[in-house]
Amino acid sequence: MNFDNFEIWFVTGAQLLYGGETVKQVDAHSMAMVDGLNRSGQLPFKIVYKGTVNSQAEISAQFRQANNSKSCVGIITWMHTFSPAKMWIDALKSLRQPLLHLHTQFQREIPWSEIDMDYMNLNQSAHGDREFGYIMSRMRKPRKVVVGYWEDADVQERIAVWMRVCAAWKDSQGMKILRFGDNMNNVAVTDGDKVEAEMVFNYHVDYCPVGDLAKAVAAVTDTQIDKLIAGYESLYTFADEAGKGGSKHNQVREAARIEIALRRVLEEANAKAFTTNFDDLHGLNQLAGLASQRLMNDGYGFGAEGDWKTAALLRTMKVMANGLSGGTSFLEDYVYHFKGKGAILQAHMLEVCPSITAEKPRLEVHPLGIGGKADPARLVFTAHEGAGVAATIVDMGNRFRLIVNEVDCVPPEADLPKLPVARAFWTPRPNLQTAARAWIQAGGTHHTSFSYDLTAEYFEDYAELADVELLKINAETTIDSFKHDLRLNEVYYMLNRAVTAR
Ligand code: MN
Numbered sequence: 001m002n003f004d005n006f007e008i009w010f011v012t013g014a015q016l017l018y019g020g021e022t023v024k025q026v027d028a029h030s031m032a033m034v035d036g037l038n039r040s041g042q043l044p045f046k047i048v049y050k051g052t053v054n055s056q057a058e059i060s061a062q063f064r065q066a067n068n069s070k071s072c073v074g075i076i077t078w079m080h081t082f083s084p085a086k087m088w089i090d091a092l093k094s095l096r097q098p099l100l101h102l103h104t105q106f107q108r109e110i111p112w113s114e115i116d117m118d119y120m121n122l123n124q125s126a127h128g129d130r131e132f133g134y135i136m137s138r139m140r141k142p143r144k145v146v147v148g149y150w151e152d153a154d155v156q157e158r159i160a161v162w163m164r165v166c167a168a169w170k171d172s173q174g175m176k177i178l179r180f181g182d183n184m185n186n187v188a189v190t191d192g193d194k195v196e197a198e199m200v201f202n203y204h205v206d207y208c209p210v211g212d213l214a215k216a217v218a219a220v221t222d223t224q225i226d227k228l229i230a231g232y233e234s235l236y237t238f239a240d241e242a243g244k245g246g247s248k249h250n251q252v253r254e255a256a257r258i259e260i261a262l263r264r265v266l267e268e269a270n271a272k273a274f275t276t277n278f279d280d281l282h283g284l285n286q287l288a289g290l291a292s293q294r295l296m297n298d299g300y301g302f303g304a305e306g307d308w309k310t311a312a313l314l315r316t317m318k319v320m321a322n323g324l325s326g327g328t329s330f331l332e333d334y335v336y337h338f339k340g341k342g343a344i345l346q347a348h349m350l351e352v353c354p355s356i357t358a359e360k361p362r363l364e365v366h367p368l369g370i371g372g373k374a375d376p377a378r379l380v381f382t383a384h385e386g387a388g389v390a391a392t393i394v395d396m397g398n399r400f401r402l403i404v405n406e407v408d409c410v411p412p413e414a415d416l417p418k419l420p421v422a423r424a425f426w427t428p429r430p431n432l433q434t435a436a437r438a439w440i441q442a443g444g445t446h447h448t449s450f451s452y453d454l455t456a457e458y459f460e461d462y463a464e465l466a467d468v469e470l471l472k473i474n475a476e477t478t479i480d481s482f483k484h485d486l487r488l489n490e491v492y493y494m495l496n497r498a499v500t501a502r
Pocket of ligand 1: 304305332348447
């Protein structure tokens with residue numbers, strides 16, 4: 001996973017009305033601006049200036065190139081002068097790239113003693129960008145609008161967030177998610193319409209028979225396992241039973257065997273995310289707990305019990321957070337703590353990504369209690385303190401709904417000596433009662449994709465790109481306004497489709 005091959009194209013709008021000299025100045029200003037943005041050190045990869053466009057033909061040609069480019073993952077537009085927006089219609093009709101409309105101006109302040117009509121004609125973003133905004137709105141084009149002076153850290157941060165979302169969007173186009181086993185029997189919220197998901201998000205959900213994984217497991221050699229165990233020893237503290245000579249060391253070796261096989265099957269399938277099901281482990285010694293934890297840590301998306309929507313979202317969030325250090329993981333709402341603002345103990349049977357802890361994880365082996373298999377190995381740790389976001393996507397039948405809750409991870413009030421799984425402990429904003437009520441009213445899953453590195457803004461940008469519903473639960477949420485949004489959205493997503501379908 002890296003951003004090195006990605007670029008954002010910067011296209012400046014103008015027209016020839018003001019003469020060639022003006023266009024030259026627009027070009028020079030645009031170049032200086034893109035150069036400044038690239039040198040700011042705030043952006044995750046580079047922006048490439050693609051020139052000033054002055055006519056419908058130039059705009060359409062530029063966007064066609066962007067649509068077909070392998071490296072371009074998004075377009076930033078800025079109207080330096082007035083750029084009559086009918087010139088943009090043809091290009092926008094076929095636009096297949098994410099678009100950010102940067103509403104800025106080359107100079108920060110008005111040069112009071114110098115300003116004349118030439119200056120006014122050259123620097124007319126204030127009205128040129130409104131003309132462009134109109135045609136985007138008229139055509140119902142999803143986009144991000146960023147307003148402010150381009151040298152300001154706040155503006156650059158808004159652009160950087162969107163760029164990370166563009167990279168994640170690009171990554172998910174044609175992404176393969178491999179399911180080992182089906183969704184857990186009778187579970188509704190983790191299931192959904194895979195055809196619709198492919199149409200909306202462009203990712204593809206495939207099935208891999210557990211028997212094929214078992215065959216790969218059988219092909220793993222002792223030498224491969226020895227090498228991987230040595231790797232574990234350098235990263236984790238082994239519990240007595242799990243270490244060499246320990247009563248359950250063989251279960252750690254079996255877990256390593258599964259990891260090697262799972263990794264190979266995913267690589268051969270070119271899959272970026274996967275799901276497992278504890279009830280469907282035919283031919284496997286144990287649930288792939290440790291393997292799932294370590295694969296998530298390497299950037300794979302994961303969903304338990306066949307939850308492919310969560311696996312896809314987690315991968316996408318991993319890409320958004322690429323290179324950031326807070327951590328991103330699959331989690332599940334487990335047990336409540338009704339004290340003060342309330343809190344939720346987050347965990348899973350085994351599968352929590354060690355990227356969310358600052359501790360050295362402990363490698364332990366314990367019985368699972370369900371699934372009827374041998375005792376699985378797992379990493380045990382507690383997530384570090386800090387603010388983060390928990391997100392999920394549910395299938396509402398006529399659309400996908402993305403729900404994001406801002407949460408604050410705090411240290412558990414006491415040690416948990418008898419709890420043999422990794423965990424996080426958080427208070428959702430604004431408090432447990434309102435957050436859980438809103439989440440449940442919206443139909444949110446018990447599974448979430450969680451990240452310390454992302455904010456609600458990432459999901460806003462992502463929802464624009466995918467053109468899906470977004471519901472945010474945060475410090476400002478009240479149940480009255482949230483229920484109002486739910487009702488409005490029901491109508492909006494019915495009518496909006498009628499308006500935009502052509
Ligand atoms: Mn679960």
